[in-house]
Amino acid sequence: MTRAxxxxxxxxxxxxxxxxxxxxxxxxxxxxxxxxxxxxxxxxIDRTEEDSIADFISSINANLYVxxxxxxxxxxxxxxxxxxxxxxxxxIISVExxxxxxxxAERVAYSGLAISKLECELPCVVTVSKSFGEVKERNTQxxxxxxxxxxxxxxxxxxxxxxxxxxxxxxxVSVGRGLGSKDNVALxxxxxxxxxxxxxxxxxxxxxxxxxxxxxxxxxxxxxxRPKLYIALGISGQPQHLVGIKDSKIIVAxxxxxxxxxxxxxxxxxxxxxxxxxxxxxxxxxxx
Amino acid sequence: MNVVAGFKVVLDxxxxxxxxxxxxxxxxxxxxxxxxxAVEEAVELKEKYGGTAIGVTVGIDDRKxxxxxxxxxxDEVRVVKGNYFDALSTAEAIxxxxxxxxxxxxxxxxxxxxxxxxxxxxxxxxxxxLPLLSYVKSLxxxxxxxxAERSLGLNSxxxxxxxxAVISVTGEINKPRVPxxxxxxxxxxxxxxxxxxxxxxxxxxxxxxxxxxxxxxxIIEGNMKExxxxxxxxxxxxxxx
Numbered sequence: 001m002t003r004a005x006x007x008x009x010x011x012x013x014x015x016x017x018x019x020x021x022x023x024x025x026x027x028x029x030x031x032x033x034x035x036x037x038x039x040x041x042x043x044x045i046d047r048t049e050e051d052s053i054a055d056f057i058s059s060i061n062a063n064l065y066v067x068x069x070x071x072x073x074x075x076x077x078x079x080x081x082x083x084x085x086x087x088x089x090x091x092i093i094s095v096e097x098x099x100x101x102x103x104x105a106e107r108v109a110y111s112g113l114a115i116s117k118l119e120c121e122l123p124c125v126v127t128v129s130k131s132f133g134e135v136k137e138r139n140t141q142x143x144x145x146x147x148x149x150x151x152x153x154x155x156x157x158x159x160x161x162x163x164x165x166x167x168x169x170x171x172x173v174s175v176g177r178g179l180g181s182k183d184n185v186a187l188x189x190x191x192x193x194x195x196x197x198x199x200x201x202x203x204x205x206x207x208x209x210x211x212x213x214x215x216x217x218x219x220x221x222x223x224x225x226r227p228k229l230y231i232a233l234g235i236s237g238q239p240q241h242l243v244g245i246k247d248s249k250i251i252v253a254x255x256x257x258x259x260x261x262x263x264x265x266x267x268x269x270x271x272x273x274x275x276x277x278x279x280x281x282x283x284x285x286x287x288x
Numbered sequence: 289m290n291v292v293a294g295f296k297v298v299l300d301x302x303x304x305x306x307x308x309x310x311x312x313x314x315x316x317x318x319x320x321x322x323x324x325x326a327v328e329e330a331v332e333l334k335e336k337y338g339g340t341a342i343g344v345t346v347g348i349d350d351r352k353x354x355x356x357x358x359x360x361x362x363d364e365v366r367v368v369k370g371n372y373f374d375a376l377s378t379a380e381a382i383x384x385x386x387x388x389x390x391x392x393x394x395x396x397x398x399x400x401x402x403x404x405x406x407x408x409x410x411x412x413x414x415x416x417x418l419p420l421l422s423y424v425k426s427l428x429x430x431x432x433x434x435x436a437e438r439s440l441g442l443n444s445x446x447x448x449x450x451x452x453a454v455i456s457v458t459g460e461i462n463k464p465r466v467p468x469x470x471x472x473x474x475x476x477x478x479x480x481x482x483x484x485x486x487x488x489x490x491x492x493x494x495x496x497x498x499x500x501x502x503x504x505x506x507i508i509e510g511n512m513k514e515x516x517x518x519x520x521x522x523x524x525x526x527x528x529x
Binding site: 050051054070071072074075077078079080081082083085086087088089090091104108109110111112113114115116117118119120121124151152153154155156157158159171195203207214220221228229238239240246249250251252258263264265266267268269270271272273276277280281284285 | 299301302304306311321322374375376379398399401402403404405406407410411412413414415418419420421422423435439440443444445446447448449450458459460489490491492493494495496497498499501503504505506507508512513515516517519520522523526528529
């Protein structure tokens with residue numbers, strides 16, 4: 001196969017997409033805001049709006065379009081597929097090219113219950129949901145481009161308030177409705193601090209109850225995490241939450257309901273009150 | 289103001305189980321979770337600004353789900369039946385099904401619970417060359433402009449675009465209403481139109497396999513102090529503490 005185009009708004013996503021692209025294509029073009037040297041050619045762009053970027057990327061002739069996996073990356077990717085009227089497979093976890101003309105890729109579907117294997121004739125657009133290895137630095141030819149104006153006007157842009165890096169956290173103390181009240185979140189924060197971890201939460205806790213800021217939401221419509229230890233406190237374990245924690249090494253669940261779905265999806269389960277657990281756990285760890 | 293709301297009938301993901309190493313898809317149907325938020329938003333906009341709120345659904349044809357959405361306040365529903373549509377052919381089917389409507393706003397959920405691709409709104413916007421506002425958690429209309437607040441995780445933005453436009457909404461945007469008995473009864477009189485559309489999907493499903501991570505499922509008994517001590521021992525043995 002000949003050419004692939006790579007885009008991601010973040011550097012790790014870009015490198016990962018480039019790594020996958022080189023495993024398939026002979027020639028890889030990058031598109032980005034920053035001057036990085038991981039592709040044969042790099043189009044340095046001057047705008048950040050999704051439609052402007054998608055317009056430009058779809059004007060590049062290629063067999064494969066590879067994107068990172070942020071929400072923004074995926075919006076652009078789907079727009080490229082729409083503009084070119086070609087197939088789109090987001091969140092791939094494996095990929096192969098068959099007879100040089102078809103992509104066969106796997107992705108997680110049905111809120112994390114299934115892995116679907118999909119087939120798409122080239123050209124095709126994919127986004128990458130797992131690490132596809134390292135990429136080496138290259139002698140990149142850089143070309144600056146001015147993108148077309150966007151149909152969207154950005155009136156205001158605010159950075160999120162909290163700085164918890166859940167996606168890369170090794171230990172996560174996660175809270176659900178069963179924690180009882182917002183005040184009890186302080187106990188979860190205390191435990192996370194002792195363990196050197198971060199606090200996250202289920203969707204209801206973030207969106208309905210407002211106990212935690214939006215960038216702490218774990219699950220399908222939030223962040224997917226992969227810690228070595230995930231402690232789920234008062235979280236019942238709906239599929240939309242479970243899909244976000246599936247890659248955790250060890251899952252601990254504390255819940256009063258022994259029939260909650262989280263119980264079947266955890267390594268260790270304590271049937272009991274999450275607040276009592278937090279107090280006891282903090283006391284025990286402090287004593288050591 | 290004419291609003292088109294997309295909704296998808298899906299298998300209830302909370303009931304899909306793995307039986308003998310196979311996915312058991314013999315489960316009830318439902319309207320995909322956040323699609324109700326899209327329908328609610330369309331109905332609220334219609335109530336506020338007048339015009340029509342039309343629902344469109346592609347794929348599984350389920351009378352009950354369609355009636356539920358009509359009961360929420362849609363004026364009519366357009367159905368494109370078919371066994372399998374990929375995201376691109378879904379977007380094409382929606383365009384075909386609503387080509388006679390002078391649409392000001394297309395509203396969808398940020399994603400459905402089956403495919404989770406979040407791509408139909410983006411594809412529709414591209415095919416129609418319309419502005420796309422995605423992951424919207426609140427919106428207002430100002431003349432021929434739509435102003436929307438969205439959150440992409442690390443930052444939140446206020447965006448503005450000219451109508452017509454395509455919007456995808458998150459679950460926070462509203463609380464889907466529970467229809468009254470009268471609304472349910474009225475729903476059965478509202479029109480449901482079937483539109484023929486077929487297209488060759490670009491993406492085909494080759495296999496669907498269960499995604500199972502085997503967990504230890506150790507239930508730790510005893511009072512809380514004993515349970516916590518046991519847990520700490522286990523976690524140390526596993527090398528995660």
